[in-house]
């Protein structure tokens with residue numbers, strides 16, 4: 136079975152993010168770039184399905200700049216078979232990114248797209264759901280367990296108030312939540328092999344999809360910083376101040 | 385012109401506070417766009433919930449009635465809402481960013497070819513909106529182009545709608561669905577039952593982290609404090625990942641965002657991903673044995689102590705206050 140996994144390059148989650156004084160973006164000097172953590176979980180899930188079935192292909196796809204090759208190579212080193220970089224030199228909105236991935240998906244014809252629920256930088260939580268609609272496929276967002284049986288897929292989802300189970304035929308889109316699995320690290324032999332795996336580039340303009348952004352980011356501002364308060368000496372004092380000063384209990 | 389459709393989520397006729405928040409944000413959006421706010425419901429129990437929602441200020445309430453909508457599933461709901469957008473000519477479709485809101489709205493946006501803004505925290509008079517990015521470390525002012533747009537709102541940034549003087553009319557619409565294209569099937573819901581207040585609705589939230597060390601300690605050490613304070617219980621990702629408490633309790637960038645009057649963080653270090661989910665709380669208390677823990681950087685009151693000693697003491701002190 137063929138599984139397509141979209142991959143986004145994002146700042147390491149441990150990075151302290153600073154907004155540029157002119158509001159045009161964030162300061163990217165000293166930023167370490169990594170695969171979006173939810174996409175690592177997606178790659179891991181795809182690899183496990185392939186390993187369990189004993190055959191198949193895991194294809195990575197990014198819509199980004201040349202530098203994104205680095206994250207695609209890391210994904211290949213984890214064990215993915217090949218990668219596609221759709222080259223876009225200007226930032227696109229979620230609709231355009233989803234259209235570009237949907238176009239490639241309709242050519243590649245995977246049985247599953249497994250994709251992170253959310254990019255930890257832009258935090259939209261949109262692309263998987265958009266992709267599912269564009270392809271006319273079922274969607275299972277926020278997956279914490281995936282089970283395949285023949286053509287059918289059953290997914291346990293993390294929702295408000297509990298866990299929901301849904302079922303659907305493939306092809307389909309699954310978006311990953313944190314508890315789905317623990318991603319493996321790339322091994323040294325994996326890194327060696329990854330160098331020789333195919334990484335094809337396609338210009339985004341050649342896909343023939345609408346790209347003009349309908350969501351425009353006008354400016355970025357740093358939020359007001361919360362001031363640290365004070366230390367209290369004892370539990371007794373804490374409860375007193377909460378009662379008499381903060382008046383919350 | 386400028387009409388707003390609010391997707392009013394409910395379960396079996398009962399709706400959470402987040403639904404009233406969506407209605408209120410919808411009313412604000414409609415006012416600023418010179419249109420009406422229309423609440424939309426579907427699923428089992430929708431007529432009962434519609435009669436209630438009608439009392440909270442919308443101009444009209446629409447019940448979408450179709451057998452395929454009995455239990456919420458994204459594919460059918462997106463089709464039905466898209467059909468309604470065409471029928472009503474609405475400009476904005478809005479929902480709170482709950483699990484359902486996040487699941488449905490992007491699919492709807494794609495169906496409409498409309499841009500979508502996730503988890504906005506403000507609606508400006510000039511039509512722009514504000515949304516957090518980078519775990520809340522940046523606030524983006526954004527603009528959505530085109531005749532239709534889709535928005536989710538962050539529950540902590542808007543108040544709940546208040547009862548109005550009169551109830552709006554309720555109308556039933558049978559949407560046209562392409563049933564052959566609907567392939568999703570609801571199998572079951574494993575509900576985590578709790579008598580405590582909802583995490584996103586509570587006035588007080590007490591959260592535990594890895595410092596609690598086990599699920600048993602959550603029960604025997606933290607829960608007595610949670611209950612003595614009449615609070616909702618929350619947790620860090622580390623506590624959820626370790627299996628101490630259910631997923632549903634995770635507070636943070638990739639879990640739930642809360643802003644109660646009082647947030648008590650116990651044995652939580654204060655990673656940016658956790659802060660993203662609670663730093664707008666009115667008063668923050670941190671109990672941690674490490675005085676360097678970043679959580680103290682946002683806490684109004686910090687107590688450097690061993691939680692296993694401090695928390696039982698706190699239960700007693702809070703008890704005293706009541707007598």
Ligand SMILES: Cc1cc2nc3c(=O)[nH]c(=O)nc-3n(C[C@@H](O)[C@H](O)[C@H](O)COP(=O)(O)OP(=O)(O)OC[C@H]3O[C@@H](n4cnc5c(N)ncnc54)[C@H](O)[C@@H]3O)c2cc1C
Pocket residue numbers: 141142143160171173174196197198199226227228229232250251252253254255256257258259260261262263348350351352
């Ligand atoms: C300088 C700059 C300017 C920008 N200007 C705009 C703007 O004007 N309008 C605008 O809408 N956005 C703008 N963006 C942000 C934009 O490029 C976002 O990355 C995009 O909107 C996707 O949102 P998201 O990553 O939050 O998606 P989400 O829906 O949160 O992502 C979910 C999943 O989709 C996949 N995914 C996301 N992006 C990609 C990708 N590029 N390739 C492959 N898979 C991907 C990943 O698997 C991810 O886990 C700008 C960014 C920068 C750096």
Ligand SMILES: Cc1cc2nc3c(=O)[nH]c(=O)nc-3n(C[C@H](O)[C@H](O)[C@H](O)COP(=O)(O)OP(=O)(O)OC[C@H]3O[C@@H](n4cnc5c(N)ncnc54)[C@H](O)[C@@H]3O)c2cc1C
Pocket residue numbers: 148172173255592593594595596619620621622623634635636637638639640650651652653654655656657658661671672673674677689690691692
């Ligand atoms: C993609 C991604 C998404 C994430 N999303 C979230 C999210 O939504 N929410 C979230 O919370 N995290 C999230 N995280 C994880 C986050 O980065 C931290 O790892 C996590 O918040 C740490 O949890 P913690 O504070 O409980 O554990 P730790 O960081 O291990 O802190 C435990 C604290 O307990 C204290 N302690 C230990 N014993 C005692 C004692 N006896 N008495 C008092 N204090 C004690 C310690 O001093 C320490 O400060 C995410 C991470 C990633 C990469």
